[in-house]
Amino acid sequence: MKDKFIIGRYLPLDTPIHRLDPRTKLIFVFLFVILIFFAHSFATYLWLFILIMIIVKLSHIKTWFLIKGLTPIWIFLIFTFIMHLFVTKGGVRIFELGFVSIDTNGILEGIYIVLRLMFIMMISTVMTLTTSPIDLTDAFERLLYPLKLVKIPVHQLSMMMSIALRFIPTLMNELDKIILAQKSRGSELSSGTLMNRIKAFIPLLIPLFISAFQRAEDLAIAMEVRGYDANTERTSYRELQWKVKDTIVVLSIIPIAIVLFVLKYLGV
Numbered sequence: 001m002k003d004k005f006i007i008g009r010y011l012p013l014d015t016p017i018h019r020l021d022p023r024t025k026l027i028f029v030f031l032f033v034i035l036i037f038f039a040h041s042f043a044t045y046l047w048l049f050i051l052i053m054i055i056v057k058l059s060h061i062k063t064w065f066l067i068k069g070l071t072p073i074w075i076f077l078i079f080t081f082i083m084h085l086f087v088t089k090g091g092v093r094i095f096e097l098g099f100v101s102i103d104t105n106g107i108l109e110g111i112y113i114v115l116r117l118m119f120i121m122m123i124s125t126v127m128t129l130t131t132s133p134i135d136l137t138d139a140f141e142r143l144l145y146p147l148k149l150v151k152i153p154v155h156q157l158s159m160m161m162s163i164a165l166r167f168i169p170t171l172m173n174e175l176d177k178i179i180l181a182q183k184s185r186g187s188e189l190s191s192g193t194l195m196n197r198i199k200a201f202i203p204l205l206i207p208l209f210i211s212a213f214q215r216a217e218d219l220a221i222a223m224e225v226r227g228y229d230a231n232t233e234r235t236s237y238r239e240l241q242w243k244v245k246d247t248i249v250v251l252s253i254i255p256i257a258i259v260l261f262v263l264k265y266l267g268v
Contacts, residue, residue, distance in 0.1 A: 022135040040264060136165065178208060
């Protein structure tokens with residue numbers, strides 16, 4: 001499980017994507033996700049997929065490794081597709097049985113929604129794989145700095161987001177240990193019908209939640225012992241430096257958007 005859920009991990013490599021300012025990556029990912037929701041044809045999704053693959057290549061992340069990270073959400077993606085398949089109506093009706101029917105619009109909308117979720121997951125995973133947790137926290141805090149003027153605890157919010165991301169692989173590791181412990185006691189977790197598998201996983205939730213609360217408490221105690229105070233001004237170990245290449249990367253979203261809207265306007 002832990003080898004399949006890679007979002008929240010960090011790969012310390014020396015690549016063009018790793019060397020970018022973390023604020024640049026956050027801004028680019030935010031704008032890129034917005035563009036994903038404007039895509040509504042196979043040509044526009046192909047354009048976005050090519051861009052994601054270019055980013056993956058520049059970050060030296062193996063494509064199979066990134067695709068493997070989508071494994072834990074396949075059930076959710078399939079459920080989403082099936083839901084749109086039967087709910088969305090319009091176009092040519094290709095199947096009908098009583099009150100159940102499937103239209104071409106339902107198929108297309110289901111495919112588009114699945115592609116959107118996959119692309120969002122992929123680009124977000126690339127960001128976490130190429131940005132250290134400390135840099136992510138600093139980037140969140142710098143970008144949200146204007147909110148301090150209205151007394152919003154920006155640093156606390158940034159720290160919460162960073163810890164939440166880092167907890168994902170930790171919890172997956174803990175879930176692996178619990179599954180192995182249950183299997184050693186004779187529990188069948190990977191055989192039987194889908195409903196039986198779901199029922200078999202329910203007993204895993206209680207020890208997983210207990211472990212999560214224990215780890216959260218240990219982390220809080222460790223931070224307190226080390227003198228962490230969220231209300232005091234803090235300095236950064238590494239100062240973030242915005243360079244010309246960061247400006248170029250952020251501005252590159254403009255031609256990307258232009259090509260996207262041209263493809264959408266042409267209806268291809």
